[in-house]
Amino acid sequence: MIMNLSPLVYVTLDQALDIINQNIEEINGSEIIPLEQSLGKILAEDIYSFTEFPPFDVSLMDGYAFCSEAIDSEGEKEFVVASEVYAGGAVDETFNKNQCVKVATGAAVPKPFDLVVVQEEVSVKEGRVKIKGKYKKGENIKKAGEEIQKGQLLCRKGQKVDARLINLLATLGIHRLKVKQTPLVYLFSTGQELQSLGKTLSFGQLYDSNRVFLQSALKQMDVLVAGGHIVEDDFSALEKEMEEAKRSQAHLIISTGGLSVGEKDYVAQFIEKCCSVYFKKVAIKPGRPLSFSSFEGIPFLSLPGNPAAVLVCFYAFVRKALAKRMGWSIHPFLEFKAHVAIDMVKKSGRVEFYFGKVKEEQSRLRVEPISLTDPAGAFSASRADALFRLPASSTSIPKDMLVDCIWL
Numbered sequence: 001m002i003m004n005l006s007p008l009v010y011v012t013l014d015q016a017l018d019i020i021n022q023n024i025e026e027i028n029g030s031e032i033i034p035l036e037q038s039l040g041k042i043l044a045e046d047i048y049s050f051t052e053f054p055p056f057d058v059s060l061m062d063g064y065a066f067c068s069e070a071i072d073s074e075g076e077k078e079f080v081v082a083s084e085v086y087a088g089g090a091v092d093e094t095f096n097k098n099q100c101v102k103v104a105t106g107a108a109v110p111k112p113f114d115l116v117v118v119q120e121e122v123s124v125k126e127g128r129v130k131i132k133g134k135y136k137k138g139e140n141i142k143k144a145g146e147e148i149q150k151g152q153l154l155c156r157k158g159q160k161v162d163a164r165l166i167n168l169l170a171t172l173g174i175h176r177l178k179v180k181q182t183p184l185v186y187l188f189s190t191g192q193e194l195q196s197l198g199k200t201l202s203f204g205q206l207y208d209s210n211r212v213f214l215q216s217a218l219k220q221m222d223v224l225v226a227g228g229h230i231v232e233d234d235f236s237a238l239e240k241e242m243e244e245a246k247r248s249q250a251h252l253i254i255s256t257g258g259l260s261v262g263e264k265d266y267v268a269q270f271i272e273k274c275c276s277v278y279f280k281k282v283a284i285k286p287g288r289p290l291s292f293s294s295f296e297g298i299p300f301l302s303l304p305g306n307p308a309a310v311l312v313c314f315y316a317f318v319r320k321a322l323a324k325r326m327g328w329s330i331h332p333f334l335e336f337k338a339h340v341a342i343d344m345v346k347k348s349g350r351v352e353f354y355f356g357k358v359k360e361e362q363s364r365l366r367v368e369p370i371s372l373t374d375p376a377g378a379f380s381a382s383r384a385d386a387l388f389r390l391p392a393s394s395t396s397i398p399k400d401m402l403v404d405c406i407w408l
């Protein structure tokens, strides 16, 4: 539902996260795709095993399979080698407990044998095997169904497919998966000082690093970019870009820049005029002008131009909004607490973000800011493990205080 929350134009971090969470809906669409193409996708249904694994009693060693009750733990015993079974091979003979079979690692152990003795521990002569010593039932055999039972829940709707899950499903022969539709994001930057990579900069110009960062960060999340440009500081150019965003059928629009109070900050003006606003500012540093609205039913996250604010807003808000939109509900990001490594100071009023290194010391997690002069800048971010935050109301944060961190 769209509503204008005029008293909530300036919200706290928690309010902003709540509002995003309440107003971003999960995409309905899903598709069935081959397992090999499912890396990074979000499962659209729970998956149960339709079979057990291993599917047969399997030998874990090269050796001889015996019947435990036929082995005399005191003296030596001799057995006839009735057959040989290799991995992938099958025998349809019937054996009795006074026989044994030679088995290779990975072979299906035929009935009634229930233990395997490694070949180094037996003596073999003219088709007969001599064995002495104590052996336990089940030794060197993995029983059918020991790893996975038929009907067992393997993974859940809302889980992201990773290589380990692909391994599990491939093991069980599951080769097609129902996954959520991949979200489309329309992404543009604003500012006539911006230049595309590969072009020479004139004085006063900057490379459009925000869009390159966001494109890459979205790709890492398996989100597709539907389009977007560098938009000059002009209201009608912005209107055209937003129309194109609408035509692209994006599930989310993201912009950077043009949010401040200057005459040429047309994004702020566009939001005011053409969007339904949820909030216009958040009490965070950097990133205060972050705004969340809806344009013709499409959620619109407008990030400030400041590249440090873009980094922080991506990890603290955009990623979460996208996770919600794409139905990634199971452990999307690791959030944890760590002890801050140094005494820190700040102004009261806004939550302050820092990129930091995380270490374990004396069984405690410690987070240390990478830079105090450029807490959330590109260099700091490039070296960090986590984004951490200092509470809005505090002015001094003593060393060892626990702070909230997000793993990057």
Ligand SMILES: Nc1nc2c(c(=O)[nH]1)N[C@H]1C(S)=C(S)[C@@H](COP(=O)(O)OP(=O)(O)OC[C@H]3O[C@@H](n4cnc5c(N)ncnc54)[C@H](O)[C@@H]3O)O[C@H]1N2
Pocket: 189, 190, 191, 193, 194, 206, 207, 208, 209, 210, 211, 256, 257, 258, 259, 260, 261, 265, 286, 287, 288, 289, 303, 304, 305, 306, 307, 309
């Ligand atoms: N009078 C006031 N001025 C400002 C305020 C304020 O409250 N009153 N807020 C400040 C804060 S906080 C921020 S953050 C910025 C937000 O401004 P904009 O969103 O309008 O961002 P720009 O002015 O377009 O850019 C800021 C900065 O970042 C560079 N930039 C912009 N886009 C990119 C890009 N795609 N790639 C790389 N670098 C980019 C731009 O050149 C500027 O240097 O407003 C403050 N001002």
Ligand code: MOO
Pocket: 284, 285, 286, 287, 288, 289, 304, 306, 308, 309
């Ligand atoms: O909030 Mo701004 O992003 O401080 O620079």
